[in-house]
Every structure is written in C-alpha cells, then in structure tokens.
Amino acid sequence: MAAEADIESGEVAAPEKKKLPVMLIAMVAAVVVLLGGGAGAYFMFFSAPAEDQHIAALPETFIFNLPTMTVNLRGEGEREQFMKLTVALEVANEEVMEEIQPRMAKVVDAFQVYLRELRKSDLEGSAGIYRLKEELRRRVNIAIFPAQVESILFKEILVQ
Incomplete structure (x- = not known):
C-alpha cells in the first residue's frame, strides 16, 4: 500500500x-x-x-704547501697595492712531491713574475680568482715538467 x-x-x-x-x-x-x-x-x-x-673510487692525493708570498701589484698612478698569497699544490702521489722539491726555486720565481704583473682589478670576483688559479697551475706545470700538479689550492688571499 x-x-x-x-x-x-x-x-x-x-x-x-x-x-x-x-x-x-x-x-x-x-x-x-x-x-x-x-x-x-x-x-x-x-x-x-x-x-x-x-x-x-677517488684516488688519494697529497698536498704540498708553498711558502707565503707577498708581492706588489702593478698600479696605475695609485698608491701601492700588495697581495699576500698562501698556496698549496695538490699532487697525485709522493713521487711528484719529491720531484717538486728541488725545483721549488723555479716554481716560486714563476709565481712571483706573474703576480707582480697583476692589477687589483684582475683579481676581482670569482672569475678573477679562477683565472689566477688556472694561470698559476699552468706556470707550475711548466716549471716542474714532466711532473704535473692536479690543482692549486688557495689557503689565503689578501689584497690591500
């Protein structure tokens, strides 16, 4: 219903x-x-x-410390500018470290000659520091040839 x-x-x-x-x-x-x-x-x-x-998988590397360098930078009528630089070299093995030791005078000389030609503007920014690192690496590899440096490590960079 x-x-x-x-x-x-x-x-x-x-x-x-x-x-x-x-x-x-x-x-x-x-x-x-x-x-x-x-x-x-x-x-x-x-x-x-x-x-x-x-x-x-990474190979072990060794660090070779260089003495601290202080150089005058090239100025253009300005007051004197200085750069204090402490560098370490990264090498593949101990044999390369032993090959570098007797050639240290050549390495320091190559660095000093190059660094004295720099201006403060050459070191500005990360690109300037990268160029400095690559140029120092190239010069140290020429000075210690046939041995090779893996990379340049900056411990201290001071520009005044």
Missing part, C-alpha cells in the same frame, strides 16, 4: 546509486601507503649510498 501511495501521489522513487564502501577505499589507501613506505625503507637501508661508491 505504501508503494501504491507513492505512485498515486506522483512521486517515483529513484533507484539508489551503489556507493563504494568507505572501508574498501581506506584499505586501498592503506595498501598504497604501506607499499610506498616499504619501497622507501628498502632504498634507504639496503641500497648502497652513491656517495660511498664515489668516495671509494
């Missing part, structure tokens, strides 16, 4: 849409979170870090 009353009143009951149970959605979300967390934990704890692999 109730169904008849709805029909008689002109109201037709629409069929209800099937909804996914909230519990099923929660379970799927939980599985996704657990799988993501498990994968993250696996990569974090069981895979070897890339840094450790690269560190093991």
